[in-house]
Amino acid sequence: MQSQYYNPEIWGGIECTINRVGDVFRDQLEATGHYQREEDIDQIASLGIRKLRYPVLWEKHQPEPGKEIDWKWTSRQLNRIREYNIVPIAGLLHHGSGPAFTDLLDPEFPEKFADYAGKVAKAFPWLEYYTPVNEPLTTARFSGLYGFWYPHHRNELSFARVLFNELKATVLAMQAIRIINPEAKLVQTEDLAKTHSTRLLAYQAAFENKRRWLTFDLLAGKLTRNHFFWKYFVSLGIPVADLQFFVDNPCPPSIIGFNYYVTSERYLDEQVMNYPLTTHGGNGRHCYADIEAVRSKKQISLDTLLKEAWRRYQ
Numbered sequence: 092m093q094s095q096y097y098n099p100e101i102w103g104g105i106e107c108t109i110n111r112v113g114d115v116f117r118d119q120l121e122a123t124g125h126y127q128r129e130e131d132i133d134q135i136a137s138l139g140i141r142k143l144r145y146p147v148l149w150e151k152h153q154p155e156p157g158k159e160i161d162w163k164w165t166s167r168q169l170n171r172i173r174e175y176n177i178v179p180i181a182g183l184l185h186h187g188s189g190p191a192f193t194d195l196l197d198p199e200f201p202e203k204f205a206d207y208a209g210k211v212a213k214a215f216p217w218l219e220y221y222t223p224v225n226e227p228l229t230t231a232r233f234s235g236l237y238g239f240w241y242p243h244h245r246n247e248l249s250f251a252r253v254l255f256n257e258l259k260a261t262v263l264a265m266q267a268i269r270i271i272n273p274e275a276k277l278v279q280t281e282d283l284a285k286t287h288s289t290r291l292l293a294y295q296a297a298f299e300n301k302r303r304w305l306t307f308d309l310l311a312g313k314l315t316r317n318h319f320f321w322k323y324f325v326s327l328g329i330p331v332a333d334l335q336f337f338v339d340n341p342c343p344p345s346i347i348g349f350n351y352y353v354t355s356e357r358y359l360d361e362q363v364m365n366y367p368l369t370t371h372g373g374n375g376r377h378c379y380a381d382i383e384a385v386r387s388k389k390q391i392s393l394d395t396l397l398k399e400a401w402r403r404y405q
Contacts, residue, residue: 104144108186111241136175144180180220188241195253201260208264212271223264227257228306262342276345281306283349287389288359312341356384
């Protein structure tokens with residue numbers, strides 16, 4: 092049988108975080124001038140892009156609960172995208188923490204987010220592709236484990252609660268969207284990471300290399316009682332019912348979007364004196380430096396990482 096080949100498409104996306112530090116919000120689209128430049132969509136179309144991740148951000152459209160949403164600007168933008176026969180992928184939360192009336196640790200965050208997602212689907216019932224929450228695991232690490240992003244926590248329990256809130260919000264959002272459009276597809280993004288280490292820290296690298304798959308394992312309903320992280324989450328204090336929710340409500344992505352950065356691969360080394368103080372950290376058992384693997388020449392190829400993902404999720 093003759094092999095079948097497909098021409099690759101160019102897909103694009105606009106960086107669009109509405110970042111919160113303390114009580115201060117900063118809109119990246121405002122800072123870059125996108126709201127004021129009517130020609131941006133024309134310029135994007137000139138690149139030959141066929142699908143475009145485009146922001147329909149929660150913080151922008153619903154800064155206050157119960158207030159009627161003004162869709163005029165977003166409607167014009169989405170219609171302009173369609174005129175060029177570009178398929179939009181609606182992004183609802185992009186490394187954000189939601190409007191000021193909620194946050195990533197709010198127990199009601201998933202339901203509030205799903206309510207907004209349903210409003211988006213009602214306003215634009217023709218939208219087929221959605222990325223409800225961009226890079227949930229990455230956001231959970233930076234918001235709950237490292238303290239860089241709001242709500243600036245630095246512990247494993249907060250990390251877990253943020254992650255579970257984001258992913259439950261994704262499942263409930265897709266359920267709400269599919270009431271309006273049963274054909275709606277989940278396009279889930281995440282950092283395609285890999286951790287390398289010295290021999291002493293191999294156990295920590297192994298832990299992080301299992302952790303990197305949590306977004307997709309949870310959404311696919313793969314995190315069952317036999318999964319390595321089931322006991323880990325229970326030991327942190329995550330209720331079994333919260334874990335069981337994902338087993339009972341699998342929401343596997345139609346498309347997985349892997350993001351790969353120069354910082355995606357890490358290298359852990361206990362010889363901290365060889366590295367700047369800003370790289371020093373630890374896990375309570377060992378102190379070590381955490382650096383970009385590219386600086387240690389320990390990187391492996393993107394091709395290898397994609398094959399690892401393929402073997403896991405097909």
